Amino acid sequence: MFSKLSDKLVETFKRLSKRGKLTKSEIHEATRQLRRILLDADVNYKVAKQFCKTVEQKAQAFLENPPLDPGKVFKNLVQNELTILLGTTALPINFSSKRSFTVILLAGLQGSGKTTTAAKIANLLRSRGRKPLLVACDTYRPAATQQLEILASKIDVPCFKEGDNPLRRAKNSLKFASSHGLDVIILDTAGRLSIDEQLMDELNKIKAETEPEESIFVADSMAGQQILSVADQFNKSIGLTGAILTKMDGDARGGAALSIREATSVPIKFIGTGESIEQIEEFHPDRISSRILGEGDLLSLAEKASSAIDAKEAKKTIKKLEKSSFGFDDFLKQLEMINKMGSFSGILKMIPGASKFASQISEEDYNKQLKTIKSMIQSMTPEERKNWKIIKGSRKRRIALGSGRKVEDVNRLLKQFKESMKIMGNMKKQRGIGGLGRMFSGKFN
Ligand SMILES: Nc1nc2c(ncn2[C@@H]2O[C@H](COP(=O)(O)OP(=O)(O)OP(=O)(O)O)[C@@H](O)[C@H]2O)c(=O)[nH]1
Ligand SMILES: [Mg+2]
Incomplete structure (x- = not known):
């Protein structure tokens, strides 16, 4: 994840440290490099431009009192701005305080990782003492329900499939959860190759019926810049409370995913880092920027360790x-x-x-x-x-x-x-x- 981006950034800061001084032209040159590195990593053009402008302005404040180690100052600036770009603070799942259960609706394009992610979230929440229910709201693809059922049985979480269409299944699942003492309902919906009205219409109906606390867009981070406009359209049509970036383990440059928060204002809640059920992480902007800048992330490691x-x-x-x-x-x-x-x-x-x-x-x-x-x-x-x-x-x-x-x-x-x-x-x-x-x-x- 971000290894190229990370290596190049660390190299730029090192070079700046070696120069040992901070002048206006050094700052300009460093931000120019920064912009190229971000664009190479597939960060959205507008986002990269604004990011570098802010870093350059803030770096200039150091011209009056030049620091001993300009590389370090620059690195701290980039790290802070990156944390802000990624959303500043982590936004955990918003659990209902009014109902006996919380509904999480997962939506996104075909193959983005909705079904896998539904099971990953169920598994994570269960390890924290919740009682999740997985609901198969994809009645179009014949094997879709079966796929969710298999994953559910692996993690020993119930899977709901009563009803012959997505809306009925979603509606019935609320009653089922109430009567079985289950407190998180995760709705796995069908994907489409591209956005179409029918899909949005169906999602809106499910939303109206179940009033989800969380409506989350599942984005394939390998899909590049297109996820930004797709996320934007989902947000406008159904109203999103968050995004999950899947396949962050892949070779993708990952920058488009990093731009999603800034470009669409939709906060990132989780990232998927592999195909297996445990490979999901809560998204912490500060920890990710620390990882990108080669500083490691002991907190996430400790959390991973405690669950494994x-x-x-x-x-x-x-x-x-x-x-x-x-x-x-x-x-x-x-x-x-x-x-x-x-x-x-x-x-x-x-x-x-x-x-x-x-x-x-x-x-x-x-x-x-x-x-x-x-x-x-x-x-x-x-x-x-x-x-x-x-x-x-x-x-x-x-x-x-x-x-x-x-x-x-x-x-x-x-x-x-x-x-x-x-x-x-x-x-x-x-x-x-x-x-x-x-x-x-x-x-x-
Ligand atoms: N490497 C990697 N693969 C993932 C991740 N999340 C999902 N996948 C894989 O992506 C593929 C599609 O995942 P699904 O969960 O079936 O995607 P979906 O959005 O439910 O697909 P549809 O229901 O057809 O729209 C599967 O092969 C998953 O194993 C991830 O974080 N990393
Ligand atoms: Mg699916």
Whole structure:
């Protein structure tokens, strides 16, 4: 997400820092570069122009008292303006205080990710103690209801499909939720290839019938600039309370998505960062701008961790680390938790200072190393997995043979394991699992 944009910005600030002085022409040159970088990232032209104008004006205020590190000043300015551009503060879901349930209507073009996102939101809200109901309001595409049903059963959330048209289903779902004690109703509607009156008419009828607290536009961030005009039209026709940007994990330059708030005034509520159910994040403008400027985002990482990590398991791990009885079997469990948090490079990008490694360790390399490490652990006996200290001489040879590796590889695995134990031991007060990263620092050829 935004990796190119991020790299180029960081480079511009570095260059400015090296110059060591801030003059009118330096500011002008830097904002010119900034504009080019934003346009390259597909930020809307008007939005980029206004953004750079503001940054240039604010930077000029520093001319009277030139700062020691102009790059840093410029970076802070850009970061602040970026946060404002993205909406300043996070806007969480607005839950009803009047009814026993809250209705969330999801709308958008075909294939934008509505159905997937409906399930992701249901899963997220359920993990926070809500009782969601997913409602299949797409009766046009034969497999649409089934798609939502499959996702719903995966996350163990009820899926409602009573009624032969979208409006009836939406209407019936309110009664069903009331009588079953469900408190969030998520309406997954049908998409169209482009905006048409019939679609808007149907959405307006559903809205009138269900009075949703949230009417959210689901935007495919890979679709580029067109999402701005589509969002604008949805907003004008049905009135939106927010937008969700899906597929932010893709190669798309992402700038169009970043412009949506400024160009349409519709606040961004969530971003989708992958195909699996857990890959959704609440949108926090300050955290995203921090991530774009290469500063990492520990808060979001901590939230991801808390939803992926089983608190009981985490406590057990800390105890084991304290008693130095953490073994390879525990290590495998930790890896599973990390996998639940998303891609390895995605996690690295959220750690301040580690984002530069994200581009050094490719997802492919990571997966390859993971496979090698797993194959060696799988060749260990249960006893060895519990107590790695007994792995010596002939045991090492057996493990190497069993996994098709060399004894040096087993030695390396043990060495890395020992080092990561040390790091984790030091981090245990912060309950860190970061030490596991050490396991992937040396390559197995
Ligand atoms: N990589 C990635 N893929 C996503 C994300 N969200 C959705 N997808 C994929 O996008 C495709 C379309 O998703 P759906 O949820 O079926 O989209 P939809 O808007 O319901 O589509 P229609 O009902 O046909 O209008 C699927 O292959 C999803 O797995 C995301 O955040 N990242
Ligand atoms: Mg769908």
